[in-house]
Amino acid sequence: MLNKPAVEAKALSWAPGASVDAGAGADAGAGVDAGAGALLRELSFVLARGERVLLTGPSGSGKSTLLRAIAGVLGQTETGVFSGELFVRARTGLLLQDPANSFVANRIGGEVAFGPENYAEDERAIRARVNKSLDEVELAYGVHRNVNELSGGEAQRLALASVLALNPELLLLDEPISMLDEAAAKNIVQTIGKALKLEPNRSAIIVDHEVGPWRNLVSRVLVLDSSGSLVGDLSVEDFLERERVSAATPVAPQTFDLGYTTNGPTTGKITALVGPSGAGKTTELQRRLTRFRAAEVGWVPQQPEFTVAGNTVLQSALATVKQLGLDGQLGLRLLARLGLGDKHHQNPFQLSGGELRRLALVSALAHHPSNLFLDEPTVGQDAETWIAVAEVILSAKRAGLSVTIATHDRQLMALADEVVEVTPVPALVAEAPRTGRIPPLVALAISFGLLAGSFAINSLNVAILALAAELVFGLAVWRLLPQQKAKRFLPILIALASIWLSNGLFAAAGISAAGFERATVIALRVAFFAVPSVALAGAMRPEILARELVQRLRVPARPAFVAAAAMARLEQLQWQWVALRQTRRLRGFSEGRGPVARTQEFAASLFALLVQQLRAAGDLAVAMQARGFGEPTAKRRTWVKF
Amino acid sequence: MNEINLASNTYTRGWRVIDFAVAAVLAVVLGVGMWAYDAFAFAPVGLLLAAVPWLAGLQFGIWTLPAIAGALIVRRPGAALLAELIAASVEVTLGNTWGATSLYSGLLQGLAVEIILLLGLYRSFNLAIAALAGAAAAVAEVLAYEAWAYWSGTSTEFLVSYLAACMVSGAVIAGAGGYVLVKSLRASGALGAFAK
Numbered sequence: 001m002l003n004k005p006a007v008e009a010k011a012l013s014w015a016p017g018a019s020v021d022a023g024a025g026a027d028a029g030a031g032v033d034a035g036a037g038a039l040l041r042e043l044s045f046v047l048a049r050g051e052r053v054l055l056t057g058p059s060g061s062g063k064s065t066l067l068r069a070i071a072g073v074l075g076q077t078e079t080g081v082f083s084g085e086l087f088v089r090a091r092t093g094l095l096l097q098d099p100a101n102s103f104v105a106n107r108i109g110g111e112v113a114f115g116p117e118n119y120a121e122d123e124r125a126i127r128a129r130v131n132k133s134l135d136e137v138e139l140a141y142g143v144h145r146n147v148n149e150l151s152g153g154e155a156q157r158l159a160l161a162s163v164l165a166l167n168p169e170l171l172l173l174d175e176p177i178s179m180l181d182e183a184a185a186k187n188i189v190q191t192i193g194k195a196l197k198l199e200p201n202r203s204a205i206i207v208d209h210e211v212g213p214w215r216n217l218v219s220r221v222l223v224l225d226s227s228g229s230l231v232g233d234l235s236v237e238d239f240l241e242r243e244r245v246s247a248a249t250p251v252a253p254q255t256f257d258l259g260y261t262t263n264g265p266t267t268g269k270i271t272a273l274v275g276p277s278g279a280g281k282t283t284e285l286q287r288r289l290t291r292f293r294a295a296e297v298g299w300v301p302q303q304p305e306f307t308v309a310g311n312t313v314l315q316s317a318l319a320t321v322k323q324l325g326l327d328g329q330l331g332l333r334l335l336a337r338l339g340l341g342d343k344h345h346q347n348p349f350q351l352s353g354g355e356l357r358r359l360a361l362v363s364a365l366a367h368h369p370s371n372l373f374l375d376e377p378t379v380g381q382d383a384e385t386w387i388a389v390a391e392v393i394l395s396a397k398r399a400g401l402s403v404t405i406a407t408h409d410r411q412l413m414a415l416a417d418e419v420v421e422v423t424p425v426p427a428l429v430a431e432a433p434r435t436g437r438i439p440p441l442v443a444l445a446i447s448f449g450l451l452a453g454s455f456a457i458n459s460l461n462v463a464i465l466a467l468a469a470e471l472v473f474g475l476a477v478w479r480l481l482p483q484q485k486a487k488r489f490l491p492i493l494i495a496l497a498s499i500w501l502s503n504g505l506f507a508a509a510g511i512s513a514a515g516f517e518r519a520t521v522i523a524l525r526v527a528f529f530a531v532p533s534v535a536l537a538g539a540m541r542p543e544i545l546a547r548e549l550v551q552r553l554r555v556p557a558r559p560a561f562v563a564a565a566a567m568a569r570l571e572q573l574q575w576q577w578v579a580l581r582q583t584r585r586l587r588g589f590s591e592g593r594g595p596v597a598r599t600q601e602f603a604a605s606l607f608a609l610l611v612q613q614l615r616a617a618g619d620l621a622v623a624m625q626a627r628g629f630g631e632p633t634a635k636r637r638t639w640v641k642f
Numbered sequence: 643m644n645e646i647n648l649a650s651n652t653y654t655r656g657w658r659v660i661d662f663a664v665a666a667v668l669a670v671v672l673g674v675g676m677w678a679y680d681a682f683a684f685a686p687v688g689l690l691l692a693a694v695p696w697l698a699g700l701q702f703g704i705w706t707l708p709a710i711a712g713a714l715i716v717r718r719p720g721a722a723l724l725a726e727l728i729a730a731s732v733e734v735t736l737g738n739t740w741g742a743t744s745l746y747s748g749l750l751q752g753l754a755v756e757i758i759l760l761l762g763l764y765r766s767f768n769l770a771i772a773a774l775a776g777a778a779a780a781v782a783e784v785l786a787y788e789a790w791a792y793w794s795g796t797s798t799e800f801l802v803s804y805l806a807a808c809m810v811s812g813a814v815i816a817g818a819g820g821y822v823l824v825k826s827l828r829a830s831g832a833l834g835a836f837a838k
Contacts, residue, residue, distance in 0.1 A: 076658055076659060076660060077658075077659070077660040079834060311829065347829065347830065347831050349830045349831040349832060350831040443742065444742060444745070447741065447742035447743055447745075448742075448743075448746065451743055451746060451791070454791065455790065488737050491680070491684075491685070491738070492739050492740070492741070494685060494688075495739050495740075498688060498692075498695070499792050501695075502695040502696075502793070502796065502800075503793065503794075503795035503796055504795070505695075506695070506696075506796045506797055506800040507795055507796060507797065508795070508796065508797040508798065515795065518795040519795050521795070522792065522793075522794055522795045525791070526791060526792060529743060529791075530739075530740055530741065530743060532741075533740060533741030533742040533743045534737075534739075534740070534741035534742075535741070536742050537735070537737060537738075537742055540731075540734055540735065540742060542731050542735060558662060559720065562662040562663070562665070562666045562724070563666065563724070563727065563728045563731065565666065566666035566667060566669065566670045566728055567670070567728070567731060567732065567735065569667070569670060570670065570674075570732065570735070573670065573671070573674065577674075602678070606671065606674075606675050607823075607826070609671055610668065610671045610672075610827065610832075611827065611830050611832045613667045613668075613670075613671050614664060614667055614668065614827065614832040614833065615832055616667070617660070617663045617664050617666075617667040617668075618660070618663075618834065620663045620667070621658075621659045621660040621662070621663035621664070625659040625660075629659050629662075630658065630659045
């Protein structure tokens with residue numbers, strides 16, 4: 001067993017799309033995948049114990065798919081059909097490209113502990129493991145730090161610590177530095193190098209477009225082609241030699257005529273906003289965008305999903321054009337230039353990440369704006385599509401546009417006329433409101449107890465007595481209660497008035513003094529349970545409540561944890577919502593002012609947010625599964641308090 | 643360690659990790675939507691209907707949408723309840739009219755939807771059963787909570803009208819609305835791992 005290789009694939013194939021989920025419903029049929037098309041075709045290779053390889057290939061060639069298959073999470077989060085054989089004889093640890101999508105806790109400690117907790121290890125062992133892993137990645141903030149306050153590089157180091165906490169024998173790293181600036185990337189590579197050096201028997205598969213950063217860590221390179229076949233299995237030296245030969249004729253980006261000019265053709269300019277990840281490049285772009293209207297500006301946000309409109313690529317590309325009553329010729333030409341010419345009728349959400357970003361670029365330029373703002377436009381592009389994107393940017397400059405790009409891509413910076421350094425501003429950490437000293441479970445019990453007890457309030461005397469007792473008690477424990485703003489009580493006061501009026505006006509015996517007395521009793525009854533309920537809401541910290549429910553009331557551990565993890569994402573969601581609304585405004589979708597138009601726009605925005613979040617949920621599920629949330633032990637998982 | 647061929651994965655009947663993740667994410671976003679409705683639309687709409695207050699029941703379905711949508715996507719016992727409770731927690735956390743008692747409403751509505759789906763043996767997830775589940779949630783909410791807590795002074799006619807309004811809204815907004823929402827999400831390709 002020990003001599004057997006860590007990974008052994010024999011004619012392994014994967015076809016996405018065909019459903020494996022046949023048992024859930026009578027009408028179960030084929031599922032369709034987001035970013036479908038990542039096939040694997042008859043892959044055969046062996047990875048020895050302790051061996052480290054780089055896995056490369058163009059975007060969409062199935063690199064991530066293969067990594068997920070090895071991590072044992074493929075077929076659980078996507079639908080598809082396997083054939084061939086895949087043996088993995090090692091405990092795996094999977095690190096994803098965007099760490100923000102894999103976070104399940106709002107504190108560093110909880111995040112790192114998640115994996116060991118799923119294997120139901122005991123609390124002391126977990127705490128020790130958490131500290132050791134955080135040391136290993138040199139994240140010195142301590143376990144209580146909020147994960148939303150980390151920079152991009154720090155977030156990736158936290159994600160790595162969470163993977164190392166499982167003490168993996170095979171590290172699977174999916175483009176771990178593609179979202180990071182150069183300095184942060186270098187740092188992560190070093191940290192990974194250290195983790196590999198420490199455990200000589202630890203194997204690794206690293207996915208990246210480039211070998212460069214990893215050349216000292218890996219000995220071998222596996223190459224996939226765009227059809228998902230393994231077309232190369234060679235030593236690093238041979239691979240670099242081959243690359244050197246083929247790179248002898250670099251392709252320089254050519255400009256073309258956009259078909260319109262603006263500001264006069266000599267005024268075009270490219271400004272690059274640069275700085276470490278998390279420094280506030282996106283915030284700076286958003287600030288600059290506030291003064292523009294849809295017609296004047298094109299905007300590609302970090303989440304290209306937010307720009308999507310309609311059900312097809314074509315509709316989405318030309319939505320702003322249509323809104324402004326312009327001609328769509330430029331949009332069509334750009335679609336062809338950016339490799340989307342044959343995808344006009346495809347659903348935008350079925351495009352890959354890189355394709356969706358290119359579609360957003362088309363949508364941003366098709367309506368002839370004089371300003372173009374781009375947030376990391378080259379993320380997810382391979383060598384070929386990178387050139388296409390660069391050509392569009394240079395052509396926009398030639399047409400006189402003022403182009404502002406936030407980027408960490410060195411090659412892209414080289415195209416800029418001006419480079420502006422954005423210096424990190426310390427994150428504004430909102431001071432946590434006083435949550436009081438009442439344990440959430442007690443707060444919940446009081447709320448429900450008062451609700452049940454209010455049943456007994458049936459006369460004016462009892463009502464007054466009960467409320468007086470409640471008031472005295474409330475004042476006595478005032479200091480234990482969470483802090484609440486007075487305006488939080490306004491809605492319940494309005495509701496009480498409305499309940500009083502309705503009960504009085506629609507009393508069984510018609511409108512009468514007795515009817516209104518009865519209405520008063522009912523309003524006081526509602527006040528008896530609802531007002532304290534509002535006061536106690538601030539004490540119901542979801543993550544603590546969920547843990548208490550599991551540990552004291554034996555509520556099933558996994559649903560309770562998931563509820564807490566979902567609530568931990570609320571903060572992130574707030575930022576996404578702001579970005580989404582701004583993007584839709586700049587695409588010209590929120591012109592209407594009346595209540596109907598506003599409601600429609602609200603619903604459309606909520607739907608767009610839902611789609612984007614559900615796509616991210618796929619990544620979240622992969623990350624959770626890879627850290628043991630699907631294991632049988634997770635049903636009785638530990639839950640450590642941080 | 644036994645050798646397991648990872649390429650022979652088969653369907654599991656229990657909850658997959660993706661089921662948890664999708665139910666939770668869906669519920670949080672819809673919970674934020676519910677909260678926004680509480681905060682910005684509930685009072686103006688109430689004022690608009692001040693003369694016929696039982697018509698306010700026509701808004702009921704908005705608060706059951708997470709249960710129906712969650713059930714129609716995940717299709718496993720407990721999905722409706724989990725989604726509804728998470729959405730209610732979001733409302734409570736962000737601050738709504740009723741505070742922690744909203745969790746009681748969420749519990750009632752989630753359970754009612756589960757009961758209807760159980761009657762369909764968790765095999766039928768069509769428009770009719772979604773509408774029925776939405777109406778059932780209204781029955782549970784009104785009879786097990788609002789009738790005695792809020793409306794016990796009103797006439798039977800008022801209460802019956804209010805219940806009917808809630809049931810219609812549950813069937814149309816939560817039931818049919820949830821059905822259409824899930825269909826649109828599916829068309830958008832965002833639900834790759836789930837059966838049609």
